[in-house]
Amino acid sequence: MGGDHGPSVMIPGVARSLEKLPPHVRFLLHGDEAAVNAEVARCKGLAGRVEVRPAERVIGMDEKPAQALRRGKGSSMWNAIEAVKAGEAAAAVSAGNTGALMAVSRLILRMSAEMDRPPLVVSAPTLKGVTTFLDAGANVDCDAHRLVEFAILGEAFHSAVHKIDRPSIGLLNVGSEDMKGHQEVREAHRILREGNLDLNYFGFVEGDDLARGKVDVVVTDGFTGNVALKAMEGAAAFMRAELMKAFTSSWNASLGAALARPALRAFRDRISPAPAAPLLGLNGVVVKTHGSADQRDVAKTIAVAVDLAQSDFAAEVERNMRKLPAAIAESMEPPE
C-alpha cells in the first residue's frame, strides 16, 4: 500500500519481477482487499503466484515512528513484517514510510547485531560496477565496534546481492596511512586488520574512491555517510544542470545534444543509484524502496529481497558476529 502510488505500482512491479524469478517464488500481498484485487486482476501472470492478505489499515507516509508503533497493528506493513517473523514469508518488501518500517521491523524482528538501528545501505554505481555503501544516515554516532559490524553486514550483503565472492571492504577516512583520521576510525581499522574475522579488508579509502569503485564495500558512520552521499547527489544534479545550460548555449551545441540524446539517456540510467535499500542487522529480511519507485524499481527491490533470502547472508553475518568479541580483544593486545 506504500509509496506515492500504492498498489497501482506495487502490483505491476510484482508482475514484472516474476519474469526473472524462479517459479517457486510466491507473494503475500498485504493491503486493502478491493484495491489489491483490482490491480491483481489487471496484471498478467499473477495467478497462482500471489495470495492477497486483507489488512484493515495503512500506515501513512507522514506518520511518526512512535505513532506507527502504537497504532500500526493490523496494518499492511505490520502484517508483512509479522509474516517474516512467523516464517510464512522469507522477506518483506515495502515502499512505505521509512521511519515506521524501521521501527516496526525492530519491534517485531529485533536486531541481531548490537546496534540500535539498521544502517542505511546504498548500492551506488561506480566506474567499475557497484559499491555497497553504509551507513548512509541511520546511526549518526558510531564507535569502532559499530563500524566493524557495518563491515560484516556490508560484506554479506554485497556477496549475496551483487554476487561477488569475498568482496573487498574499505573504511572511509581522510587519508590512507594508519595514523590518519579520528580515534573511532583508527580503532575500527585495527580490529578489521588484526582481528581474525573472515573478511577481505582492504584498508582506508577516501571520498573520491567512492565513485571510483576502489573497493566493493565502503564503511562509514551515518553522519559522514549521509553528508557524502548527498554531496555526490548534489554534485551530479549540478553537473546535469550545467550540462543542459551548455547544450542550449548555441545552435551547434543544441544539435550536438540532440544527436547525443540516447547516449545521454544511457548515462543518466548509469548514474542512478539502485532503488533497493535493505534494513540489515534484523533477524529477518526487510527491503525498502523509495516512495516514488516505479514498477522497475519495485521489481529490482524484490530481486534483492529474494537474493538475500536465498543466499547464506544470515549465516555469514552470524559467523562473523560471533568472532567479533575475540577480534576486538586481539586488536587490543600489544603487537609482538
Next chain:
Amino acid sequence: MGGDHGPSVMIPGVARSLEKLPPHVRFLLHGDEAAVNAEVARCKGLAGRVEVRPAERVIGMDEKPAQALRRGKGSSMWNAIEAVKAGEAAAAVSAGNTGALMAVSRLILRMSAEMDRPPLVVSAPTLKGVTTFLDAGANVDCDAHRLVEFAILGEAFHSAVHKIDRPSIGLLNVGSEDMKGHQEVREAHRILREGNLDLNYFGFVEGDDLARGKVDVVVTDGFTGNVALKAMEGAAAFMRAELMKAFTSSWNASLGAALARPALRAFRDRISPAPAAPLLGLNGVVVKTHGSADQRDVAKTIAVAVDLAQSDFAAEVERNMRKLPAAIAESMEPPE
C-alpha cells in the same frame, strides 16, 4: 619557487595578475636569483612592480613539515612569510609544499584564533555562484567552539573575497531540525543562533545544499569536509568518464559531442573549484595554490591575497572572536 613548475609559471602568473590589480600593488619575489631574474626578463610589464629577493634554498615538495621547520630558515617560503611578519608584505602567496607552508606560517605568524591549525578553505562553484567551504581537512576532530570559529573566519573571507555583504552561513548536518546530528554540531548551532555574534546564520544545511548553493558559507569539521569534498570530486570525475563513454558509443553521439565541444569545455571550466586556498586564522594573510597551478591559477590566487589584505577581513574576524566567549556563555543559559 614552489609547485610543479617553479618560476616559469609563478612569474608569468604575477605578470598576468597585474592586468587586473591596482597600480600600487608590488611584489617581492623570493627565490633563486638567476632563475627568477631570467623569468622576470621574459615577462612584460614587471619593471618597477617587482623586487627580487634572493633566497639561498628551497623547501622541497616532499619535505616533511618537521624537516621544513628545522631546515627551512633562509628558504624562499620562509622569507616570504617573514616579510609578512615584518610588515614588508601585506600577504604571502605560494604554490609550494602545503604541510611545510602551514607549519612555517604557524611558527612565524602564530594563530590568531584558538584552533591548532588553519582550516582548509575551498571556494566551490554552485548552481547560484560560489560557496566557501571549510574545513576541508585540516582539523579532523572539531568541538562546537571550533566550528563557530570556522563560521567567523568563513564569513569574513567570503565577504572580503567574493564581495558579498553579510554572507549567509550554514552548518553541515544530516537534517535541518534542531535535534538532528551529533552533540558538537547541535551545540555549535545553539551558539550561532543564540550567541550575540555579528553573523548572518542560516541554520543547518545538508550535503546536497553544497552544490546547490543554499548558503554562501558552509561550515563543517575537517573529517566530514574532506570526505564530502572528495566525494563530490569523485562524482564529477565519474560523470565525466561516463559522459565520454556515452559520447563515443555511436557515430551520431560522436558527432554530437564534436558539435557540443565548446559548450562542454565551458562546462568543465564552470565546475572547476577555485585555485586559491587561504590559510585562515593566522596573524597575517597567506594564500596557497595547488602545485599544478597554471599562470591563470596563480593570477587568481594573487587576486584573492590582495582582496584579503585590502579588506577589513582581519578586523572583522577579531571583532567576532572577541564576542565568542560571551556567545558561548549565553548559549548555555537555559531558555526563558
